[in-house]
Amino acid sequence: MSHPNTLPPDPADRAELIATLTAALAGCRLLTDAEDTTPYECDGLSAYRRVPLAVALPETEDEVRHILKTCHALRVPVVPRGAGTGLSGGAMPIENGLVLSLARFKHILKVDPVARTATVQPGVRNLAISDAAAPYGLYYAPDPSSQIACTIGGNVAENSGGVHCLKYGLTVNNVLKVRAITMDGEPVEFGSLAPDAPGLDLLGVFIGSEGMFAVVTEVVVRLVPKPQTAQVIMASFDDVARGGDAVAAIIAAGIIPAGLEMMDRACARAVEEFVHAGYDTDAAAILLCESDGTPEEVAEEIARMSAVLEASGATRIRVSQSEAERLKFWSGRKNAFPAAGRLAPDYYCMDGTIPRRHIGTLLTRIAEMEREYRLRCINVFHAGDGNMHPLILFNGNDADEWRRAELFGADILETCVELGGTVTGEHGVGVEKINSMCVQFSPEERDAFFAVKHAFDPSGLLNHDKAIPTRARCAEYGKLHVHHGRLPHPELPRF
Amino acid sequence: MTDTLDAFRDAILQASQDKTPLCLQGGGSKRWYGETPQGEPLDTRAYRGVVAYDPAELVITARCGTPLAEIEATLAEQNQMLAFEPPHFGPDATFGGMVAAGLSGPRRAGAGALRDFILGARLMDGRGQTLSFGGQVMKNVAGYDVARLLAGSLGTLGLILEASLKVLPRPFAEATLRFEMDEATALATLNAWAGQPLPVSANVWHDGVLHLRLSGATAAVAAARDKLGGEKLDDAEAHSFWRALREQAAPFFAARAPEESLWRLALPSSAAPVALPGAQLIEWGGGQRWWRSDADAATVRGLAEAAGGHATLFRGQDRAAGVFTPLPAPLMAIHRKLKAAFDPAGVFNPGRLYAGL
Numbered sequence: 001m002s003h004p005n006t007l008p009p010d011p012a013d014r015a016e017l018i019a020t021l022t023a024a025l026a027g028c029r030l031l032t033d034a035e036d037t038t039p040y041e042c043d044g045l046s047a048y049r050r051v052p053l054a055v056a057l058p059e060t061e062d063e064v065r066h067i068l069k070t071c072h073a074l075r076v077p078v079v080p081r082g083a084g085t086g087l088s089g090g091a092m093p094i095e096n097g098l099v100l101s102l103a104r105f106k107h108i109l110k111v112d113p114v115a116r117t118a119t120v121q122p123g124v125r126n127l128a129i130s131d132a133a134a135p136y137g138l139y140y141a142p143d144p145s146s147q148i149a150c151t152i153g154g155n156v157a158e159n160s161g162g163v164h165c166l167k168y169g170l171t172v173n174n175v176l177k178v179r180a181i182t183m184d185g186e187p188v189e190f191g192s193l194a195p196d197a198p199g200l201d202l203l204g205v206f207i208g209s210e211g212m213f214a215v216v217t218e219v220v221v222r223l224v225p226k227p228q229t230a231q232v233i234m235a236s237f238d239d240v241a242r243g244g245d246a247v248a249a250i251i252a253a254g255i256i257p258a259g260l261e262m263m264d265r266a267c268a269r270a271v272e273e274f275v276h277a278g279y280d281t282d283a284a285a286i287l288l289c290e291s292d293g294t295p296e297e298v299a300e301e302i303a304r305m306s307a308v309l310e311a312s313g314a315t316r317i318r319v320s321q322s323e324a325e326r327l328k329f330w331s332g333r334k335n336a337f338p339a340a341g342r343l344a345p346d347y348y349c350m351d352g353t354i355p356r357r358h359i360g361t362l363l364t365r366i367a368e369m370e371r372e373y374r375l376r377c378i379n380v381f382h383a384g385d386g387n388m389h390p391l392i393l394f395n396g397n398d399a400d401e402w403r404r405a406e407l408f409g410a411d412i413l414e415t416c417v418e419l420g421g422t423v424t425g426e427h428g429v430g431v432e433k434i435n436s437m438c439v440q441f442s443p444e445e446r447d448a449f450f451a452v453k454h455a456f457d458p459s460g461l462l463n464h465d466k467a468i469p470t471r472a473r474c475a476e477y478g479k480l481h482v483h484h485g486r487l488p489h490p491e492l493p494r495f
Numbered sequence: 496m497t498d499t500l501d502a503f504r505d506a507i508l509q510a511s512q513d514k515t516p517l518c519l520q521g522g523g524s525k526r527w528y529g530e531t532p533q534g535e536p537l538d539t540r541a542y543r544g545v546v547a548y549d550p551a552e553l554v555i556t557a558r559c560g561t562p563l564a565e566i567e568a569t570l571a572e573q574n575q576m577l578a579f580e581p582p583h584f585g586p587d588a589t590f591g592g593m594v595a596a597g598l599s600g601p602r603r604a605g606a607g608a609l610r611d612f613i614l615g616a617r618l619m620d621g622r623g624q625t626l627s628f629g630g631q632v633m634k635n636v637a638g639y640d641v642a643r644l645l646a647g648s649l650g651t652l653g654l655i656l657e658a659s660l661k662v663l664p665r666p667f668a669e670a671t672l673r674f675e676m677d678e679a680t681a682l683a684t685l686n687a688w689a690g691q692p693l694p695v696s697a698n699v700w701h702d703g704v705l706h707l708r709l710s711g712a713t714a715a716v717a718a719a720r721d722k723l724g725g726e727k728l729d730d731a732e733a734h735s736f737w738r739a740l741r742e743q744a745a746p747f748f749a750a751r752a753p754e755e756s757l758w759r760l761a762l763p764s765s766a767a768p769v770a771l772p773g774a775q776l777i778e779w780g781g782g783q784r785w786w787r788s789d790a791d792a793a794t795v796r797g798l799a800e801a802a803g804g805h806a807t808l809f810r811g812q813d814r815a816a817g818v819f820t821p822l823p824a825p826l827m828a829i830h831r832k833l834k835a836a837f838d839p840a841g842v843f844n845p846g847r848l849y850a851g852l
């Protein structure tokens with residue numbers, strides 16, 4: 001296998017390559033002018049950018065095949081792209097690479113209310129699937145906060161989650177079948193509408209492969225009945241660790257809440273100022289705990305949850321008394337990111353996951369890091385599954401602030417690994433967390449990942465140099481490695 | 496335990512060097528499942544024990560040789576369970592064998608399959624290396640999801656040393672209801688119920704009778720009972736009924752004649768009734784249809800494929816046509832490369848899943 005990086009022509013040959021591609025892809029929508037391709041230079045993580053060689057906007061599967069075959073023959077790397085809401089640089093262009101946008105694949109092909117499935121093109125927005133299923137009392141369960149914008153193709157690539165995934169599962173638990181085109185232009189199908197497709201669970205490993213195995217052209221998702229009703233409890237705690245213990249107590253009491261979210265005081269204050277939802281801004285931590293199901297089930301579960309929260313030392317408990325109030329309670333959580341945007345010009349969202357019992361420890365460590373890196377960090381997280389979203393506040397126009405934010409972020413992630421967790425729970429590794437992968441996985445494990453990638457994409461051209469770091473990269477990172485917030489040469493001024 | 500790991504490594508390196516196959520084996524309870532085992536047995540049972548279990552984390556991590564019965568007893572003490580209700584098929588079933596076989600029982604209809612609950616695994620590959628994938632947390636997208644690939648791999652990729660599974664609390668209440676209805680009505684009814692917010696955790700239809708298990712909050716189970724009607728089974732009876740179904744000890748399975756095979760047809764739940772000679776039992780809302788039949792493999796597979804699914808020769812003598820539905824060429828090519836990646840000398844359970852793997 002020749003390494004793709006060495007193969008595309010150097011920038012001097014860029015114009016020639018564009019000319020060749022344009023000729024070969026005559027009839028396909030291809031953007032090549034910088035003014036057209038610049039909007040594709042980054043995804044939701046805008047700190048990392050690169051202008052692509054060209055952007056293709058195919059409309060049919062045949063066009064996708066033709067584009068991939070052409071790029072394969074010319075050894076041009078390809079980056080698939082959905083809505084570009086990814087938060088790890090997964091859809092960021094590759095040097096001299098083509099961006100393959102699936103934005104025009106936006107048709108819902110079929111909703112089968114009896115089999116409870118929807119067959120959709122990859123550019124369909126997550127929420128559009130639930131909208132199409134709503135007339136049948138069904139919905140698509142995984143609900144990333146970005147669901148009005150992000151596409152199912154992106155969700156499959158990232159194995160996206162949402163606030164309800166402790167109870168309803170992630171993308172991998174709710175997708176039955178994927179049709180995709182491999183880098184050499186051949187169609188493949190993973191999974192089945194029947195349980196347990198024969199052979200190894202290729203669908204299972206495909207989901208979450210960050211657009212590196214094949215380009216998704218069709219997805220069949222499972223639809224589930226919409227719960228009849230839902231209620232949420234908003235509980236205050238005067239101590240973050242006590243809030244963390246309450247989370248554990250709820251689970252230990254045999255309850256799987258539909259949603260279990262927590263935020264710290266700094267975050268609660270920021271969102272309260274933004275949405276005025278009546279958040280208790282004196283509390284050290286706020287817990288949102290939701291129950292859904294039949295009215296009888298919800299009543300029983302809410303009573304049980306309230307009792308546990310009270311016994312766990314909640315200082316204030318409020319139960320939503322109407323759908324309007326439930327949505328109001330949630331509005332703060334749902335607007336945590338934009339609220340952070342009001343506190344500082346930029347924020348950097350982390351995504352580590354840890355065993356729930358360490359929530360308090362991690363928050364304490366993050367507070368120490370705030371002093372260490374001289375940046376503020378507010379915390380909001382999927383407490384039910386230990387998936388933390390610390391938001392580091394910084395000013396992107398200040399190069400040193402961004403540099404410190406990056407170090408702060410890496411420090412948080414590596415602390416997550418140290419606490420028995422992982423560097424990413426739902427946003428993917430992409431280009432962003434690639435160095436932290438050196439800390440979480442051994443060289444042999446990383447070699448195994450490369451071998452798995454090679455099984456699906458022997459050319460290595462599809463979205464390469466993301467997600468899995470090479471041994472050389474890790475060796476390099478090891479030299480610079482920042483451990484526990486201690487920068488190398490702490491004696492030197494860092495300005 | 497390091498001695499045991501060293502012994503595993505020595506055996507694997509020796510086998511890889513000699514290119515002689517190894518037959519990974521726990522309790523041997525599922526020896527009959529899949530293609531005929533080949534090679535020198537490598538017994539996993541010395542590597543046993545629960546490594547970590549904190550009920551509040553909803554995760555159990557255990558070594559492969561741990562008896563499945565022990566795992567389930569440990570969970571039951573904390574009022575938790577493996578929600579996919581794995582069949583044991585014998586008292587000696589091990590945790591590793593359960594993951595490798597990837598089989599789920601009746602509760603899959605409501606809770607998901609084994610593959611939905613695997614969070615992480617530690618593998619010893621054909622080079623004797625210990626590799627960890629996934630982890631012990633609920634959400635983890637760092638690196639490809641190799642742990643999930645191991646669920647149902649039948650030991651073809653390597654020795655699963657350890658696995659972490661998500662566990663769930665036992666339901667507060669359960670009730671089993673009995674209805675009389677024909678096959679077509681049962682399929683239509685089950686699909687319709689699955690589209691409504693009902694706490695259905697298992698169902699089975701056979702010979703004009705549908706059994707339905709409800710699980711969940713006490714009030715939810717009571718409300719569903721009122722809504723659905725049917726005749727309630729006594730709790731002890733219900734318990735042994737589902738246990739027998741899970742273990743294929745129910746009369747339907749016991750009555751298989753020597754010339755009959757047991758076929759597992761996995762179909763889209765809404766697929767119309769299929770007709771074969773013999774007798775049928777339907778689970779998972781129509782998704783799993785067991786046939787006791789003397790029909791030939793081509794007929795069974797043809798029907799399953801026409802209905803949008805696939806067929807496995809679960810138990811039976813003549814395996815000439817292969818136990819599992821053959822794969823399309825592009826998928827087989829990926830399988831071969833994955834096999835070569837983890838087991839370059841081809842020593843782990845060769846041929847157990849497919850010839851040449």
Ligand SMILES: Cc1cc2nc3c(=O)[nH]c(=O)nc-3n(C[C@H](O)[C@H](O)[C@H](O)COP(=O)(O)OP(=O)(O)OC[C@H]3O[C@@H](n4cnc5c(N)ncnc54)[C@H](O)[C@@H]3O)c2cc1C
Pocket residue numbers: 043044079080081082083084085086087089090091102122143144145146149150151152153154155156157158159160161162163210211212214215216217337426427463
């Ligand atoms: C405000 C905000 C909130 C968010 N909240 C959540 C959340 O709650 N949970 C969560 O999990 N994520 C969340 N995200 C992250 C992001 O929305 C998800 O990762 C989403 O799945 C990305 O979808 P996309 O269509 O935007 O994909 P893109 O960003 O375009 O691409 C993401 C990855 O998918 C690949 N890809 C896209 N389409 C295809 C295809 N057809 N075939 C193959 N590969 C493809 C790309 O190459 C890339 O690697 C959030 C993001 C934002 C901005």
Ligand SMILES: Cc1cc2nc3c(=O)[nH]c(=O)nc-3n(C[C@H](O)[C@H](O)[C@H](O)COP(=O)(O)OP(=O)(O)OC[C@H]3O[C@@H](n4cnc5c(N)ncnc54)[C@H](O)[C@@H]3O)c2cc1C
Pocket residue numbers: 116166167168169172173174175176191192193194195196197203222224256603604605606607608611612689764779780782
């Ligand atoms: C991890 C998890 C936890 C859950 N916990 C709860 C809970 O606590 N309470 C609750 O009310 N509901 C829960 N659910 C939802 C509940 O399981 C669904 O309502 C139910 O599975 C629907 O059954 P079905 O017949 O549509 O799906 P099934 O066909 O039974 O599918 C069940 C699972 O099997 C897999 N699957 C199905 N078909 C295929 C295929 N062709 N190929 C590969 N895999 C396939 C899917 O990943 C799916 O998750 C949970 C679901 C999951 C995945």
